[in-house]
Amino acid sequence: MDLIQSINNIEAVAFDMDGLIFDTELxxxxxxxxxxxxxxxxxxxxYYKRFIGHSQAACDQLMYDRFGADFDVGRFRSLWxxxxxxxxxxxxxxxxxxFHELFETLETQNMPLILVTTSSHSSVxxxxxxxxxxxxxxxxxxxxxxxxxxxxxxxxxxAAADVSVRPEKMMVIEDSNIGMQxxxxxxxxxxxxxxxxxxxxxxKSSAFKIFATLYHLNDWYLKHTEKSDDWE
Numbered sequence: 224m225d226l227i228q229s230i231n232n233i234e235a236v237a238f239d240m241d242g243l244i245f246d247t248e249l250x251x252x253x254x255x256x257x258x259x260x261x262x263x264x265x266x267x268x269x270y271y272k273r274f275i276g277h278s279q280a281a282c283d284q285l286m287y288d289r290f291g292a293d294f295d296v297g298r299f300r301s302l303w304x305x306x307x308x309x310x311x312x313x314x315x316x317x318x319x320x321x322f323h324e325l326f327e328t329l330e331t332q333n334m335p336l337i338l339v340t341t342s343s344h345s346s347v348x349x350x351x352x353x354x355x356x357x358x359x360x361x362x363x364x365x366x367x368x369x370x371x372x373x374x375x376x377x378x379x380x381x382a383a384a385d386v387s388v389r390p391e392k393m394m395v396i397e398d399s400n401i402g403m404q405x406x407x408x409x410x411x412x413x414x415x416x417x418x419x420x421x422x423x424x425x426x427k428s429s430a431f432k433i434f435a436t437l438y439h440l441n442d443w444y445l446k447h448t449e450k451s452d453d454w455e
Contacts, residue, residue: 276401
């Protein structure tokens, strides 16, 4: 199936949230290193990248592996979250460039739009406070649904089921390798817009497309859905 046919066969679009819609990964990273300083832990600048896209349980295991089985992960996580909330309350979280434009473009296509996130429903509402996007999504898959975390495909399989489309007809937009693996394993058209981590080689080879920003994705989508013979 060629590219034009693939685009025309998209019947739903699923969005990740943290690092894709909101610039929350930078907030989480700042809070992580503030917490590490409080615990007097020596961690290298790139250490945080190992946490991106993972579930809470997986992040906890990363800390046990690094700091030992007796490390008080619960206390670390509690303080980390406290710093996240403080930064968020003081500064808020910015939308990633191009999200508003892309969302409006996709809304005009009259196809279901789904939010699929490792975060809780309350975190979704906090992030979108003052915006009506939660009401504009046709379905939401949050941590509260109790599904296996990414990179398991379950969240995206459930998202497709919630809006009654086959996974191969759903485009998924992710910023992390873990999220991309979940989408690819589910059989979706996996599109990556990297945030703090670059795509790994096996993700590059399996991704439907990779874009630098949501603006680039929006421009590409508009170009390839126009009634025109000028296709790339």
